[in-house]
Amino acid sequence: AAGVIQSPRHLIKEKRETATLKCYPIPRHDTVYWYQQGPGQDPQFLISFYEKMQSDKGSIPDRFSAQQFSDYHSELNMSSLELGDSALYFCASSFTEYNSPLHFGNGTRLTVT
Amino acid sequence: ELKVEQNPLFLSMQEGKNYTIYCNYSTTSDRLYWYRQDPGKSLESLFVLLSNGAVKQEGRLMASLDTKARLSTLHITAAVHDLSATYFCAEGGSGNTGKLIFGQGTTLQVKP
Helix, strand or coil: CCCCEEECCEEEECCCCCEEEEEECCCCCCEEEEEEECCCCCCEEEEEEECCEEEEECCCCCCEEEEECCCCCEEEEECCCCHHHCEEEEEEEECCCCCCCCEECCCEEEEEC | CCCEEEECCEEEEECCCCEEEEEEECCCCCCEEEEEECCCCCEEEEEEECCCCCEEEECCEEEEEECCCCEEEEEECCCCHHHCEEEEEEECCCCCCCCCEECCCEEEEEEC
């Protein structure tokens, strides 16, 4: 079965640089979520999109922005990177069906040096 | 503020033993999820619990939900080494945006 696809898998950036993470949700899933997971931490919700519109927002820094495109893929843009942004970034998708679990991608490991 | 708290945070056990992981949550949500994560890997959905008294079992894992106590448990029966991983519970929260709020995770280490 198709899964959530994220790219790149690994990304190394320097402080103050910009990074773009991409996510391709499972076909026919209409909601996309972004989570950030620091080392040894639980995943923290950043932002979500339903049918290409932002549906919820969590603890996402102002330096970050995201959008969902007409083909349903989503991008997380991160600017003025800081050392503390080093983390695993997960994308997940689901149906809007109320009880549907989130299906997570393999994540992008971002290292800021 | 939504809070999800797991107990214990780290669990080391011998193969063949039983143990329970506890998950307390703060809202009146009726949706509770359990995920498994291997180091550096993705989160794998294990159970979706949707109503008070719900019980689900898969292999050596059994999850239950008590919405009145705001408590979910993940019971491990006769643990095997392959169950070594970090287990997260997550609450669906109120509303219908679908986002999940995760607990801190319980790292399970099963020794042969």
